[in-house]
Amino acid sequence: xxxxxxxxxxxxxxxxxxxxxxxxxxxxxxxxxxxxxxxxxxxxxxxxxxxxxxxxxxxxxxxxxxxxxxxxxxxxxxxxxxxxxxxxxxxxxxxxxxxxxxxxxxxxxxxxxxxxxxxxxxxxxxxxxxxxxxxxxxxxxxxxxxxxxxxxxxxxxxxxxxxxxxxxxxxxxxxxxxxxxxxxxxxxxxxxxxxxxxxxxxxxxxxxxxxxxxxxxxxxxxxxxxxxxxxxxxxxxxxxxxxxxxxxxx
Numbered sequence: 001x002x003x004x005x006x007x008x009x010x011x012x013x014x015x016x017x018x019x020x021x022x023x024x025x026x027x028x029x030x031x032x033x034x035x036x037x038x039x040x041x042x043x044x045x046x047x048x049x050x051x052x053x054x055x056x057x058x059x060x061x062x063x064x065x066x067x068x069x070x071x072x073x074x075x076x077x078x079x080x081x082x083x084x085x086x087x088x089x090x091x092x093x094x095x096x097x098x099x100x101x102x103x104x105x106x107x108x109x110x111x112x113x114x115x116x117x118x119x120x121x122x123x124x125x126x127x128x129x130x131x132x133x134x135x136x137x138x139x140x141x142x143x144x145x146x147x148x149x150x151x152x153x154x155x156x157x158x159x160x161x162x163x164x165x166x167x168x169x170x171x172x173x174x175x176x177x178x179x180x181x182x183x184x185x186x187x188x189x190x191x192x193x194x195x196x197x198x199x200x201x202x203x204x205x206x207x208x209x210x211x212x213x214x215x216x217x218x219x220x221x222x223x224x225x226x227x228x229x230x231x232x233x234x235x236x237x238x239x240x241x242x243x244x245x246x247x248x249x250x
Contacts (some may be wrong), residue, residue: 068108070165077103077111077122081165082173084109085124089170093128100125124168131169132177138167145247147181155181189239189249196236200229205236210244 071084085103093099103124105111113119131139141161156178163173187209196205201223203215223229235241242249 067106071106071109073110075111077105077113077119078124079166080105080109080111082163082168083165084111087124087168091170095128097128098125099128126168129169130171131163131173132161132171132175134163134167134169139163141177141179144181145245157181187243187247187249189236192236192241192249193233196229196233200232201226205232209242211241 067083070081072080077085085105087101087103089101090099101124102121104121105119111119111122113122139161141159144157144159147155147157159177159179161175161177163169192205192208195208199205201218203218203223206212206215206218218224218228218232221228224231232241239249
């Protein structure tokens, strides 16, 4: 049990170094380019030189229930989800600027114009940008529970992302992104701190965080005769000790 107490005392000695590293980590993460895709520089001349990226298929359209169930009937053609229309997206447009694309509703999809008249072919105006360049609020990504959230610099993971149904963009709608580990296992910082103050001598705080060995060590040593208890209150209070699964507090 004395080994546990000595180890915790060593943590206190390294706390100053940890706080300094956290300050450096905040400075590192304050850079707007950390973890982001390379910034695409807009130009006055066309920046996407390909003549056609996606053209309407010349084959006879096939009606499938897979997309019809997501396509509203009688809605404005320009407001239809991306799965309900086929567009001839071209790349000879200036990044970030509005561009017009010719589109048509898929087979079985009925939409209307601004004048509430039935319409099949229409013009869609949207900003010239690829799907991976969208604002984070315009796409959803898979989350990873296998990476540690507490590290400096914060770790990244490969996420599979997809543009939202109502958002139109160039290129593939499903793309890869490098994102920060940002998941939680449901542990509350306030609960951990309260347990550390009230029942820390019995290892309740460590048990709550999933750290069973440390919890047993505190239980059978009566909180390291009080020393370990005080140390844990400090370490949990500053966020140095977190959940055993590596997740963030909520």
